[in-house]
Amino acid sequence: MTDHSIKTIPAGQPLPADDLTRNLTVALPDDQALAHISQAGNVYTILISGDQTEGRYCLIDMLVPDGGGPPAHRHEFEEMFTLLEGELEFTFRGQTETIRAPASVNIPANAPHRFANRSGKMVHMLCMCTPAGQEEFFLSIADRIPDRSSPAPKPDAAKQVEKKSLMTSLAPKYRTEFL
Template identity: 55%
Template sequence: MTASSSAAPAIPDDDPTRTLTVANPDDPATIHISLAGDNYAMLITGKQTNGQYCLIDMRVPDGGGPPPHRHDFEEMFTILEGEVEFTFRGEKRSVRAGSTVNIPANAPHNFRNVSGVPARMLCMCTPAAQDEYFMRVGDEVASKDAPPPRLTDDEMAKRRQRAAELAPAYRTEML
């Protein structure tokens, strides 16, 4: 295709109101969320990308990970440290540091750290909103190394209920 026979719309002008984002999980301004025992650093939020995507630094202790679920958006994980077991449409697959996993929209999945040591991965969701969901259902903690809050059984039940109630608004279904 040549430039003169373009059927595609022109590339929009630059938006000077948008700024360069540099994210670091050690930056004191980074928001850290404790969710189901995991620690998620909101590196790049949907607010910073006009909703295009979000990037979350996930620290997952041994035994950590979400319950089975599915959502109407793409999700990609790059394993930085450790090993994580992904269950995709009922089939389990162990993935080690250095690998990237893409979960197609709407596919049932979950992950679990069964390695015996902490794992760390980057999670990118496109379009964004998972970052907002996590911030609404999790508990903010001081840093990437902060322990999860000690919750009573009643508080844990309320968190699960809030996650289930908010899931549809964030195009997510708990399975």
């Protein structure tokens, strides 16, 4: 995981000068140069990485098919979802609620949660994590695919066990706990 030190400005201090080493970033989800990955049937595109934001946040485009979604978990960073199309069941601290697009959902750091697509249709959403790092976790456990319209690989039982073991072993490095 890349270590980014986030620079904050103490109260009463003037804003620093514009950092001319940083550039405008424009990310198009269909850009084949972006990292497109598949994790457990979901298709994610890393739109903005922590390397591009000095570790402040990452932004991930997510396509979640019917039946998709992660197991219950919690992590040491904030996570915000913006549902662009579809609906998801969000379980937050044991309470489940169906959220329909357009909507934004913020998950506070360390809170147990999960989401599940039980709608019968594909869900499209954006996920912002702050600070960054979640994109690196996904890149370390997911399968690379050519683009976001590529079908998600269908792993056999042995591959599923291998992926789950990898995910579980790497979770602490990325400040995540599966419940």
